[in-house]
Amino acid sequence: MLKVLFTCVWLLGPAFCGVVQAASVVFLNPGMSTETFWVSYTQFMQAAAKDLGLDLRVRYGERDPRNTLEQAREVLQSSERPDYLVLVNEQYVAPQILRMAQGSGVKLLMVNNALTADQVRLFGAHDGINLIGSLVADDEQAGYLMLKDMLRQRGRVAPGESLDLLAFSGIKTTPVALLREQGMHRALAEHPEVRLRQLVYGEWSRERAFEQATQLFKRYPQTALVWSANDQMALGAMQAFQDSGRLPGKDALFSAVNSSPEILRERLSGRLSSLVAGHFTVGGWAMVLIHDDAKGVDIGAHGGRDRREALFQLIDAAQARRLLGPTPTVNFRALSAVGKPASYRYPFSMQLLMR
Template sequence: MLKVLCGCVWWVGMTFGAMAHATSVVFLNPGMSTEAFWVSYAQFMQAAAKDLGLDLRVRYSERDPQNTLQQAREALQGPQRPDYLVLVNEQYIAPQILRMAQGSTVKLLIVNNALTPDQAQLLDAGKYPNLLGSMVANDEEGGYLMFTELLRQYGPVPAGTTLDVLAFSGAKNTPTAQLREQGLQRALREHPQVHLRQLVYGEWKRERAFEQAIQMFKRYPRTALVWSANDEMALGAMQALKASGRTPGKDVLFSAVNSSPDVLRARLDGQLSALVAGHFTVGGWAMVLLHDDARGVDIQRHGGRERQVKLFQVIAEPQAQRLLDRAGREGEGVDFRALSAQGKPAAYQYPFSMQSVLH
């Protein structure tokens, strides 16, 4: 059973004795407690934690990095320190938390946004023996896949003509946003007839993207394609197109990342032409790693210290319907224990993928 108290999500229902001995994990969730992606992300983590017998506590920053730092301080220096702290390098915040963790017995794992190469060089990861490493999705490939699928949906571009594209990236100081942009730029280099007219930073927010798109559609009336680094910005841009009297999926084709109910419905009704998803599972797979580490498994032998998992895939209508049917029940039917490396051969590699979710 789930309870939400003071912005935290707890699993309750285990006996006190079981709770006392369970491996404890705190996840510093950088999103809003009402934000579809980060809520579904936490739900998938909770499903994994329950299956694996972990005591998981999720704390939302409400998109305020100062909240994240305070929550990290409480976890690392407070009276009830967890065995593990899971964090996201959103807005480049990880180095401050790593420095805060020096001398602590808490082990750390970074998910979704790893340390940048510059951060890793400046920090010298060897100084932080409690850092288990990182696990991220293939964000560059996700940005690339999304745009190439958008072009496929559009169809052949007649010789001698060009297509105008608008792009909405996330937060500028977020590795995930930068990598997805790099994927977009790679796709653009392969298709010189497609012209990127403007890229803006929508900060992952629907309202901000709506306001930006209102002006951009006026400035670039020949826009044919819109690329968005998440679902909220895509939905905001689609709303702006409707306000101009045009129809998403007909007059302009849109793409997005994520699998919120709103964007899945937009994919099913044809307003959204291209969708990629999969990275909402990273936190759940991280629970498998922590479960194994707590039981003495050398998790680095089964995939290394810095992991990039190929999670993004194009979501066609059947997959969109399956994800929509399971909305609010993320992780249902996934056997997380079966993914453990405990008792497996030395050559075993964790088989993390969206297929475990979409089966």
């Protein structure tokens, strides 16, 4: 289970050769191997693993939960099982994977989508499953920030007037999508002048959102605000709006989540009014937790085992330029709790990339 690396102090002779053990990790990536978000997510995770001396392998599920379940079965039944398996509760697959892991000796860490409250109640405690924790971004906050920021830019509405809003969410069976919706509804509750005309599930797809938006902009020609739970759906909706003869950023305000180069450029151009990003860093921070757990650190003592981090932040023009520039470097080893006092808390934040 441990990948063994041989190192020698050659000047002192082979008698001083030692063995360094690197913890092995498999990440079941639910996204597509060509999908900008999940590729950038993986790259950040790989940079962290390299810096921390972890042996990381990534398996892409290509947005098909059947692939993810089969990959989990292969990994957990292999004669060379990894020390750690990192998984995402995309389309609610986590309980099945946890059951597969029972008695395997593999430690599990959930990222991005943790177990839902209903799953926790139904799943209960199972012996032989070593779930060391979960690490997710505060997706409810992301949905809230987007709508609030668009309304800040839109300014006050005259008494008796209202603003029409269209919303594009992801996949209905993905906790992240539902949490972002909840954040949007929290902002709506604070702004009765905004009317949510329709919420549709674009399934994270640019093409599907384009088709949906083409019809919705005809149905609701007074649309003033467009909320999208990711960048690809926002881009599709913006294209449909432009094809209708109107200008994104002028005739209606658009928002998005993620930090792909294309959406960052749209933020700089002003066509996209509000952008929230930060959760592509979750996998990298997860590597820090795994590194420390492998070193015998009680990661729960430094902020809890089930962590919801406020990783999302609004991206302004200067930050968009920063993210479009050279890849930011992070000293992941400096974030480790190894050798730190009991009061230490992991400082996971997007600000670490903005220095």
